[in-house]
Amino acid sequence: MAKKENKKSFEISISELENLVSKMESGNGSLEENMKWFDEGIKLINSCRKELEDSEKKVQELIKNNDNEFVLKDIK
Amino acid sequence: MSKEYSYLTVTSLNSKIRNLIEGSLDSLWVKGEISNYHLHPSSGHMYFTLKDNSGEIRCVMFRGNNNRIKFKPENGFQVRLFGSVTIYEQRGQIQLKVATMDPEGAGDLFLAFELLKKNLLDEGLFNDHFKKEIPKYPKTIGIVTSGSSAAFQDIINIIKRRAPQLNIILCSVIVQGSSGAESIVQGIQDLNTFSEIDVIILGRGGGSIEDLWCFNEEIVARSIFSSVIPIISAVGHETDFTISDFVSDLRAPTPSAAAEIVSLTKEEVLASLKNFRLILFQSLKKTIEKEMLKIDYLENRVRYQQPGKQILVQKDKIFELRNRLIKYIQFENKNKNQKIASIYKQLVGLSPEKVINRGYSIVYSNSNKIIRNSSDVEIGDRLTVQTGNGSLVAEKIE
Numbered sequence: 001m002a003k004k005e006n007k008k009s010f011e012i013s014i015s016e017l018e019n020l021v022s023k024m025e026s027g028n029g030s031l032e033e034n035m036k037w038f039d040e041g042i043k044l045i046n047s048c049r050k051e052l053e054d055s056e057k058k059v060q061e062l063i064k065n066n067d068n069e070f071v072l073k074d075i076k
Numbered sequence: 077m078s079k080e081y082s083y084l085t086v087t088s089l090n091s092k093i094r095n096l097i098e099g100s101l102d103s104l105w106v107k108g109e110i111s112n113y114h115l116h117p118s119s120g121h122m123y124f125t126l127k128d129n130s131g132e133i134r135c136v137m138f139r140g141n142n143n144r145i146k147f148k149p150e151n152g153f154q155v156r157l158f159g160s161v162t163i164y165e166q167r168g169q170i171q172l173k174v175a176t177m178d179p180e181g182a183g184d185l186f187l188a189f190e191l192l193k194k195n196l197l198d199e200g201l202f203n204d205h206f207k208k209e210i211p212k213y214p215k216t217i218g219i220v221t222s223g224s225s226a227a228f229q230d231i232i233n234i235i236k237r238r239a240p241q242l243n244i245i246l247c248s249v250i251v252q253g254s255s256g257a258e259s260i261v262q263g264i265q266d267l268n269t270f271s272e273i274d275v276i277i278l279g280r281g282g283g284s285i286e287d288l289w290c291f292n293e294e295i296v297a298r299s300i301f302s303s304v305i306p307i308i309s310a311v312g313h314e315t316d317f318t319i320s321d322f323v324s325d326l327r328a329p330t331p332s333a334a335a336e337i338v339s340l341t342k343e344e345v346l347a348s349l350k351n352f353r354l355i356l357f358q359s360l361k362k363t364i365e366k367e368m369l370k371i372d373y374l375e376n377r378v379r380y381q382q383p384g385k386q387i388l389v390q391k392d393k394i395f396e397l398r399n400r401l402i403k404y405i406q407f408e409n410k411n412k413n414q415k416i417a418s419i420y421k422q423l424v425g426l427s428p429e430k431v432i433n434r435g436y437s438i439v440y441s442n443s444n445k446i447i448r449n450s451s452d453v454e455i456g457d458r459l460t461v462q463t464g465n466g467s468l469v470a471e472k473i474e
Contacts (some may be wrong), residue, residue, distance in 0.1 A: 014257070021355050
């Protein structure tokens with residue numbers, strides 16, 4: 001489960017960031033709104049950074065075991 | 077004695093040969109290898125030599141016939157030709173006039189390739205509309221190739237070097253021969269059951285057209301098309317184009333290139349993030365500056381009305397009014413004072429003392445009543461007379 005969220009979250013964070021940036025660059029929105037977007041943006045950037053550092057690095061092979069089920073085996 | 081020889085001219089000799097050949101050889105099929113191929117640009121006629129191990133023959137295929145060929149002839153191609161043998165009289169050269177050219181061997185494959193390509197294209201499988209976006213920040217990479225190949229090693233090395241934070245899942249398949257296509261199809265299907273995979277690299281190293289052939293098979297093309305996960309096709313060398321290249325979501329010229337495409341280096345991602353940060357700051361700064369400009373503008377408008385000055389002006393007015401009021405009051409006072417003074421004077425003038433001092437007297441009766449009428453007093457009544465500087469007692473005599 002966690003892996004699925006992980007996979008989506010980075011891509012989603014980046015597109016959220018792009019959304020925030022374009023909102024801010026449009027020049028609309030009150031000062032309060034702009035500050036809120038700014039805060040959210042910084043939070044996203046920091047969480048993306050953290051994810052980059054925290055990642056697992058694995059090379060695995062997908063094979064079928066005796067019961068014909070999928071199994072991920074670590075290689076190198 | 078001299079013998080008479082009959083002489084032929086060269087022309088008539090060639091003519092005789094021609095008749096002989098054309099008379100005894102019907103149209104026929106020949107197979108061999110194309111060499112010395114030349115397509116005449118203006119006439120559109122093809123000229124080449126057809127050869128095998130120990131013989132060769134010149135061929136010509138005129139434009140009317142050769143524009144029916146379904147492939148592009150090249151030196152080295154094995155072909156089957158249908159035509160008639162003749163002699164080009166001006167040169168005395170035997171040649172084959174080709175009516176039909178069919179590919180043989182690799183040529184067959186080539187034809188199949190072109191046919192399948194056309195069919196799938198018409199079906200719309202290559203349509204850009206269907207191509208999925210390759211995620212810019214993938215976390216897990218799927219690989220469909222031969223696990224024991226150098227191509228796989230290359231991919232792994234590149235990804236690990238550039239973006240060690242990525243996960244890699246391999247599904248090892250057969251990448252050539254008759255069982256290659258099915259193996260590849262199975263590999264794609266199997267990896268598709270792992271939704272955490274963001275993108276799949278499908279490919280193999282370089283080889284001949286026969287080696288790469290399974291990537292031109294229809295079942296592979298359809299399996300790529302129905303993959304839920306985006307697929308990057310990386311088959312052979314830069315100049316190799318296979319059907320899987322056309323149908324997949326992205327073509328990479330080589331497996332190594334595919335590895336580079338998916339592995340934005342950590343540095344590149346960090347740089348992206350840094351850039352976002354910079355833009356956020358700049359945007360906010362601009363917004364704040366805009367608000368400050370607004371405030372400045374409003375402040376100027378207020379200033380322009382000079383409220384300070386207006387206050388002073390009003391203040392002056394108030395002072396002036398106050399002064400006028402004071403002056404008025406003073407003036408009034410003075411007036412009143414004068415009035416009072418003059419009334420006082422009058423009053424004083426009218427006071428009995430003043431009258432008395434002028435020579436009049438006040439006459440009081442015994443009972444201290446002021447007498448105004450002499451008839452109010454009887455003869456013999458005692459009276460007090462007040463004069464200017466004292467009083468005296470008097471009696472009425474008459």
